[in-house]
Amino acid sequence: MTTTVAPQPNAAYRPGPRPRIPGRFTRGANLRVGERFASPGRIVAILALVVMAVTWLLPFLWAVITSFKSEATAAATPVTLLPEDGFTTDAYANVLREGNVPLWTWNSLLTATAITVVTLAVSALAAYALARIDFTGRKWLFYLIIASIIVPPPVLIVPLFYEMLALNLVDTYWAIILPQLVHPAMVFILKKFFEQVPVELEDAARIDGASRLRVFWSIVLPLSRPILAAVAIFVFIGAWNNFLWPFIITSDASLMTLPVGLQTVKSAYGLQYAQTMASAVLAALPLVIVFLFFQRQIIRGFSTTGFGGQ
Amino acid sequence: MSSATLGARTGRARAGTAAPERTVTSAQRSRDTRIGWAFVAPFLVVFVMFLLWPLLHGFWLSFTGESITGAGGDFLGFANYAEALSDPIMWRSMLNTVWFTVLSTIPLVLVGLVMALLVFQGLPGQWLWRLSFFMPFLLASTVAAQFWIWMYNPQLGLVNAMLGVVGIEGQAWLQDPQWAMLAVVVETLWWTVGFNFLLYLTALQNIPEQQYEASALDGAGRWRQLWSITLPQLGPTTVLIVLLQILASLKVFDQIYIMTQGGPGGTTRPVVQYIFESGFTGYRFGYASAIAYVFFAVIIIISVAQLRFTSRRNAA
Numbered sequence: 077m078t079t080t081v082a083p084q085p086n087a088a089y090r091p092g093p094r095p096r097i098p099g100r101f102t103r104g105a106n107l108r109v110g111e112r113f114a115s116p117g118r119i120v121a122i123l124a125l126v127v128m129a130v131t132w133l134l135p136f137l138w139a140v141i142t143s144f145k146s147e148a149t150a151a152a153t154p155v156t157l158l159p160e161d162g163f164t165t166d167a168y169a170n171v172l173r174e175g176n177v178p179l180w181t182w183n184s185l186l187t188a189t190a191i192t193v194v195t196l197a198v199s200a201l202a203a204y205a206l207a208r209i210d211f212t213g214r215k216w217l218f219y220l221i222i223a224s225i226i227v228p229p230p231v232l233i234v235p236l237f238y239e240m241l242a243l244n245l246v247d248t249y250w251a252i253i254l255p256q257l258v259h260p261a262m263v264f265i266l267k268k269f270f271e272q273v274p275v276e277l278e279d280a281a282r283i284d285g286a287s288r289l290r291v292f293w294s295i296v297l298p299l300s301r302p303i304l305a306a307v308a309i310f311v312f313i314g315a316w317n318n319f320l321w322p323f324i325i326t327s328d329a330s331l332m333t334l335p336v337g338l339q340t341v342k343s344a345y346g347l348q349y350a351q352t353m354a355s356a357v358l359a360a361l362p363l364v365i366v367f368l369f370f371q372r373q374i375i376r377g378f379s380t381t382g383f384g385g386q
Numbered sequence: 387m388s389s390a391t392l393g394a395r396t397g398r399a400r401a402g403t404a405a406p407e408r409t410v411t412s413a414q415r416s417r418d419t420r421i422g423w424a425f426v427a428p429f430l431v432v433f434v435m436f437l438l439w440p441l442l443h444g445f446w447l448s449f450t451g452e453s454i455t456g457a458g459g460d461f462l463g464f465a466n467y468a469e470a471l472s473d474p475i476m477w478r479s480m481l482n483t484v485w486f487t488v489l490s491t492i493p494l495v496l497v498g499l500v501m502a503l504l505v506f507q508g509l510p511g512q513w514l515w516r517l518s519f520f521m522p523f524l525l526a527s528t529v530a531a532q533f534w535i536w537m538y539n540p541q542l543g544l545v546n547a548m549l550g551v552v553g554i555e556g557q558a559w560l561q562d563p564q565w566a567m568l569a570v571v572v573e574t575l576w577w578t579v580g581f582n583f584l585l586y587l588t589a590l591q592n593i594p595e596q597q598y599e600a601s602a603l604d605g606a607g608r609w610r611q612l613w614s615i616t617l618p619q620l621g622p623t624t625v626l627i628v629l630l631q632i633l634a635s636l637k638v639f640d641q642i643y644i645m646t647q648g649g650p651g652g653t654t655r656p657v658v659q660y661i662f663e664s665g666f667t668g669y670r671f672g673y674a675s676a677i678a679y680v681f682f683a684v685i686i687i688i689s690v691a692q693l694r695f696t697s698r699r700n701a702a
Contacts, residue, residue, distance in 0.1 A: 153542065155547040335527060
């Protein structure tokens with residue numbers, strides 16, 4: 077399913093022109109010589125872009141504005157964009173004082189980090205063996221992993237729940253984490269990348285007596301930072317936002333992840349719109365901040381893992 | 387599909403793998419086998435425990451009357467499947483899923499393409515455009531759905547308020563059987579189009595600049611270039627995006643469950659929600675598994691059909 081070409085392990089080893097770096101789009105179709113900046117086509121394009129961007133930002137802005145209103149103003153008709161009684165942080169104060177949002181954020185961070193680290197470790201080891209070590213059974217194992225990419229997670233929810241019952245893990249962090257460690261598509265992406273690492277480097281190290289593990293750790297992994305980062309970003313964000321499985325497996329409010337907790341809050345707050353929006357905005361905040369700081373890396377990560385990830 | 391589109395670099399990669407041309411002794415081979423399986427072992431453990439085993443066990447469950455209490459786990463043969471295929475709710479939810487997929491895939495691909503084409507014009511403020519279009523994709527389904535429940539609020543929501551300004555009467559979008567599915571599709575478009583936008587943007591970047599330069603020398607304008615260079619070059623990407631989008635849309639659950647709980651009157655309930663409900667509110671594990679496998683069969687059929695379609699295209 078993957079066709080995006082992984083970035084080269086190290087641009088210096090690649091003959092020919094320097095590859096373009098995914099995630100840098102400013103090159104654009106720049107103005108040609110003699111073309112006026114304000115041609116009619118360009119003005120239409122700018123207008124369309126602005127209208128679409130505003131439309132796409134609107135739900136977010138509307139939520140933020142609502143979260144800074146008092147409950148009375150938020151529920152008042154007719155709808156006003158800006159509150160007459162001024163903005164207030166009451167909703168946030170209430171959510172943070174009474175709600176579990178900080179706890180859920182911690183749970184999400186903990187489980188998503190664990191899932192990312194373990195997934196990366198087990199997938200990279202397997203991918204390296206599939207790419208480089210000529211072991212008996214490698215071919216059919218690879219086909220099995222590729223074929224499993226097609227399995228939709230919802231098909232597994234019932235037997236996985238059954239398994240968690242049998243292992244006595246329902247309502248634990250383990251139950252949230254364990255089933256999210258399997259990402260066959262990521263093994264595929266990593267394998268393809270490892271195959272592009274110049275094999276001469278590895279051979280040289282092995283002639284010097286380095287073990288497979290040593291070669292993998294000191295030569296292959298350092299050359300693979302971009303793809304490892306891309307996979308990590310993809311897995312982390314997927315785990316951070318996963319809803320269905322954590323929703324099924326946790327009923328204890330103190331173990332819930334952010335998306336699951338927020339769903340229970342929806343009914344608890346009832347008609348308290350400002351607080352509902354405040355908790356949603358708080359839940360969105362961590363990834364929004366991370367995205368603002370690491371926009372390029374995140375975009376590059378998704379454009380390299382994109383086709384394989386679904 | 388991957389072999390065809392990967393092109394030159396796969397060739398390079400293959401040459402790389404085949405490089406060591408030493409004679410492989412049987413001792414070395416068995417050593418490689420031991421080491422190879424040792425490397426694969428950690429992944430294999432989680433793979434077998436949390437994918438392969440549940441997949442097989444679920445298939446077994448679908449032939450039993452298993453419930454959450456552990457009672458009634460007798461072998462029933464195809465009874466669950468027979469029941470599923472004559473269950474109007476199953477059919478309704480399957481149709482809802484297909485309908486959602488049809489309604490959502492077209493705008494998700496087209497709007498993503500238009501966004502990418504516009505952003506690629508190289509206008510100033512690149513980070514802001516990317517932020518606006520891609521940011522929603524990073525939100526949890528719950529957060530995105532909460533935003534839109536509020537947008538769609540009949541009395542207090544922004545959607546009806548803005549329609550009111552231009553004199554259109556608002557609706558109870560999520561409560562009206564006529565509008566609920568459309569409302570969910572619009573939310574999905576807002577939430578996930580950023581992903582397709584990004585894939586298109588990457589593809590646009592990979593079109594060789596020389597093609598534009600050559601056509602410009604021949605006097606082709608921007609429109610001409612769009613139709614004769616850009617869109618044809620995006621063909622393979624579009625096929626893949628459509629394929630991924632269909633598979634993603636068929637799995638829809640989160641936003642519908644959160645926004646409408648499948649209502650009103652089951653008009654938006656997707657098949658994944660029916661699996662979930664049969665298993666975890668009806669406590670019928672066996673029956674839920676049977677529906678899950680019917681769903682899985684549909685996914686496999688569609689994937690294989692798409693694979694055949696794309697490989698024929700690539701061969702041509």
